[in-house]
Amino acid sequence: MPRMSTSDAHSRPLRKLRISITDRCNLRCAYCMPAEEYRWLPKQELLSFEEIERLARIVRELGVREVRLTGGEPLLRRDVEELVMRLANLGFDKLAMTTNGMFLADHVDELRAAGMTSVTVSLDTLRPGRFERLTRRTGLDRTLDGIRAAVAAGFERPKINTVVMRGFNDDEIFDMLEFAHEVGAEPRFIEYMDVGGATDWSASDVVSRREILERVHARYGTPEPLVGRGAAPAERFELPTGQRFGIIASTTMPFCGACDRARLVADGRFFTCLYSRSGVDLRSLLRSEATDDDIRDLIAGVWRERTDRGAEKRLELAARSPLASRAELASDPHLEMHTRGG
Ligand code: SAM
Ligand code: SF4
Ligand code: SF4
Numbered sequence: 001m002p003r004m005s006t007s008d009a010h011s012r013p014l015r016k017l018r019i020s021i022t023d024r025c026n027l028r029c030a031y032c033m034p035a036e037e038y039r040w041l042p043k044q045e046l047l048s049f050e051e052i053e054r055l056a057r058i059v060r061e062l063g064v065r066e067v068r069l070t071g072g073e074p075l076l077r078r079d080v081e082e083l084v085m086r087l088a089n090l091g092f093d094k095l096a097m098t099t100n101g102m103f104l105a106d107h108v109d110e111l112r113a114a115g116m117t118s119v120t121v122s123l124d125t126l127r128p129g130r131f132e133r134l135t136r137r138t139g140l141d142r143t144l145d146g147i148r149a150a151v152a153a154g155f156e157r158p159k160i161n162t163v164v165m166r167g168f169n170d171d172e173i174f175d176m177l178e179f180a181h182e183v184g185a186e187p188r189f190i191e192y193m194d195v196g197g198a199t200d201w202s203a204s205d206v207v208s209r210r211e212i213l214e215r216v217h218a219r220y221g222t223p224e225p226l227v228g229r230g231a232a233p234a235e236r237f238e239l240p241t242g243q244r245f246g247i248i249a250s251t252t253m254p255f256c257g258a259c260d261r262a263r264l265v266a267d268g269r270f271f272t273c274l275y276s277r278s279g280v281d282l283r284s285l286l287r288s289e290a291t292d293d294d295i296r297d298l299i300a301g302v303w304r305e306r307t308d309r310g311a312e313k314r315l316e317l318a319a320r321s322p323l324a325s326r327a328e329l330a331s332d333p334h335l336e337m338h339t340r341g342g
Helices: 049-061 080-090 104-114 128-135 140-152 170-183 209-220 292-304 310-316 326-331
Strands: 016-020 066-070 094-099 118-122 159-164 186-191 235-238 244-248 261-264 269-271
Touching: 016 049, 049 080, 049 261, 049 292, 066 080, 080 094, 080 104, 104 118, 104 140, 118 140, 128 140, 140 170, 159 170, 170 186, 170 209, 209 235, 209 244
Parallel strands: 016 066, 016 261, 066 094, 094 118, 118 159, 159 186, 186 244
Antiparallel strands: 235 244, 261 269
């Protein structure tokens, strides 16, 4: 079937799909998984690679051009390279992964050979003590090795995602820029978001885009905005030194107006916004007699009705607090960032 374009109620096309392939994670980052124990999605409810591939083929026909694998920690899903190969064969413009990087060095060559086009590694601090405090696990070196391995494997400028939190790591912005430069990666500073899972979020912990830019300016000179952002979450800048970096200002300057991303959770629930309270169960459809046309029509219909602008609505609130309480998260794991896939 030829590729078409599917636009929502605000004329935003469906162009990108983030697929969370597991809700499990080996870390417990305080801003994402503050508890120790979680109620995991039952294994039999996770989509198989065949099911993910089938959905990916269908959304590609609806106009999706870019796919990002995420989690939980996507490298915990066994044989992930096989999934990458299946998706690469469908012919997306971009096939990326967001990972905490701890298992990346072991997988990166195979991922690249399988057709992965880009990698983003989450790294919030370069200090082992802080890493342990934030993630409640050891192993910063493994993440650093993972980033270096991605560069060595030939991924051009892997991205480093850093959530900037006041009083925790906001004194490492320059260190992160310099580390990224040294290893050949591109840093992206992310504003701390009040998403599900971030139960300790407070507005005073957010270091805004404006503040990050001011600090970088004072140290390195004026960061010049790069043109051609399109619908990308990151706004990119170039320093007088030539170094490039990005800022993802989801909290203080949301970009919902251009948002072309949908999310597929590991158990087949389809969400049209990071902040949506509910999603559509595609697994039941996949495991029924439904044809590809039926599934395509359903997804297209859901996207056409889409009016989401979750982060903009959060910004309009007079007083902001975490999206969901611990009790709400416990009763609906789909609200969790590690389930939804970031
Ligand atoms: N485990 C993988 C990782 O950490 O890269 C992939 C999943 S993680 C949920 C995806 C991204 O969401 C990470 O870059 C993480 O830093 C980001 N994230 C999680 N909670 C966040 C929050 N409260 N605010 C901003 N970013 C957050
Ligand atoms: Fe940290 Fe990613 Fe795991 Fe969340 S899913 S706890 S951000 S490593
Ligand atoms: Fe898109 Fe929702 Fe994020 Fe806004 S909050 S950018 S609509 S996913």
